[in-house]
Amino acid sequence: MSSLHPVARSLPARSSHTPAARNRRGALRSACAALLVAAVVSGCGTAQGALQASTPPSAPPVAPPGTTAASPGGPGTSGSPSAPAAPSTRPPGGSDAVPATPPGAPAPSATTAPGRPPEAPRPGSPQPAPGAPTASTPPAQPAPPAPPPAAPGVSAALVASTAHGGRTVALTFDDGPGPATGQVLDVLAQYGAKATFCQIGPQAAANPAMVKRILAAGHRLCDHSVHHPQPFAALSHDRQVEEIVPARDMIVRAGGAGTEVPWFRAPGGGFTAANQQVAAAAGMRPLTWTVDTRDWSKPGVPAIVASVQHGLRPGGVVLMHDGGGDRSQTVAALRQLLPWLTAQGYGFDFPAV
Ligand SMILES: [Zn+2]
Incomplete structure (x- = not known):
């Protein structure tokens, strides 16, 4: 965890780093930062699940586009690799074309109250806030181009109930x-x-x-x-x-x-x-x-x-x-x-x- 934090902080810090020497270096740095961020982001886009499963080589897997990077708790704390909810391998019935069988998890979970599922890994656990500035430094301008949102707050727990519950x-x-x-x-x-x-x-x-x-x-x-x-x-x-x-x-x-x-x-x-x-x-x-x-x-x-x-x-x-x-x-x-x-x-x- 402690290794993640400095990494996360270094990203935004770089982009607004040199207010004085902005002329030459600024351009270079922001270009580099953009590249870096783009690389991180695109790397996370689809392979995120894989990253979480295997020990991350470097980057915090969640860091959604630019601004929300500083997640204090980091993904390490939520124990992502643990709790592999028993794979619900339940091959479908005979038909090859269309599903038939109920999902592996048989328990409907929704008796009346669709309450929060217990595990709810929440990739970037603490950070649903959309526009939250990161550290003490002002957000600065070089917001990286936003790829498809990495959905900070989406839980991986199975949904088996309606949004509002009740009848x-x-x-x-x-x-x-x-x-x-x-x-x-x-x-x-x-x-x-x-x-x-x-x-x-x-x-x-x-x-x-x-x-x-x-x-x-x-x-x-x-x-x-x-x-x-x-x-x-x-x-x-x-x-x-x-x-x-x-x-x-x-x-x-x-x-x-x-x-x-x-x-x-x-x-x-x-x-x-x-x-x-x-x-x-x-x-x-x-x-x-x-x-x-x-x-x-x-x-x-x-x-x-x-x-x-x-x-x-x-x-x-x-x-x-x-x-x-x-x-x-x-x-x-x-x-x-x-x-x-x-x-x-x-x-x-x-x-x-
Ligand atoms: Zn189907």
């Missing part, structure tokens, strides 16, 4: 956008329901109009990987990173400027402590579910409806699909479920962040 439900639709997405949106609109769409990157890229329509209707987006490989947890760390981060970028591009993707859902629920860290470092909370309708297997409309009616508890997260094949049963079930949920006093919410 709310978060509906989630995976594997889209696809041919059925428009119908799902129509039914949701009919009942004033909001939902979260966990999208496959290339499909979002291929249908930006649908992504924009989802956003315009007030729904939210979630990253569901590039290729939907399964079992996801069995992939190498690098492959998982390549599935998680580029998919997010595709979804953001499809949605347009300002698009937010606050969650990542591993294909088949194949979460591990490591890929949860990757998602969190990219600004997304890993999102699981509490009710699996198994709608992808086309079990019949009554079975889909019953799975929710019997399995949902307040604050729960329901898994359905708007892609991956014929979703007519899903749409039909939704027509029954939405009025039922409303009659039961449920409000429609988003997952916790």
Whole structure:
């Protein structure tokens, strides 16, 4: 820890170092500083999870773009490498295409109170403050170009509850956008329901109009990987990173400027402590579910409806699909479920962040 602190402090100090000799050296130094910072930042961008897992060679892994660098506690204190929550390797059912099985962590965690998960690693533990000046020196000007935010405050703990708890439900639709997405949106609109769409990157890229329509209707987006490989947890760390981060970028591009993707859902629920860290470092909370309708297997409309009616508890997260094949049963079930949920006093919410 003590070695991290001076490093962190040296960065901002350099940039504003020589007020007097600014003429020549200033230019040189700030260029160097910019390069340095850019190198650090880009190095952290995707490999952050890896950095945290293995002992960091040098830099504090978290140091988000420039200004927030000085995190007194440093990542060392939060014991990042420890507590590898038992990898929830639970390969999906038979189907190769679409997820089926509930996520490894079976405990819904959301009985009523979606309380803070215990571990919540919080990469840069103490530093959510956006514009906090670092040390005694004034912030100075050479703010480095901000890359995609490293999401200082995003927890890597699995989300299995709604944002507001109580008698709310978060509906989630995976594997889209696809041919059925428009119908799902129509039914949701009919009942004033909001939902979260966990999208496959290339499909979002291929249908930006649908992504924009989802956003315009007030729904939210979630990253569901590039290729939907399964079992996801069995992939190498690098492959998982390549599935998680580029998919997010595709979804953001499809949605347009300002698009937010606050969650990542591993294909088949194949979460591990490591890929949860990757998602969190990219600004997304890993999102699981509490009710699996198994709608992808086309079990019949009554079975889909019953799975929710019997399995949902307040604050729960329901898994359905708007892609991956014929979703007519899903749409039909939704027509029954939405009025039922409303009659039961449920409000429609988003997952916790
Ligand atoms: Zn899926």
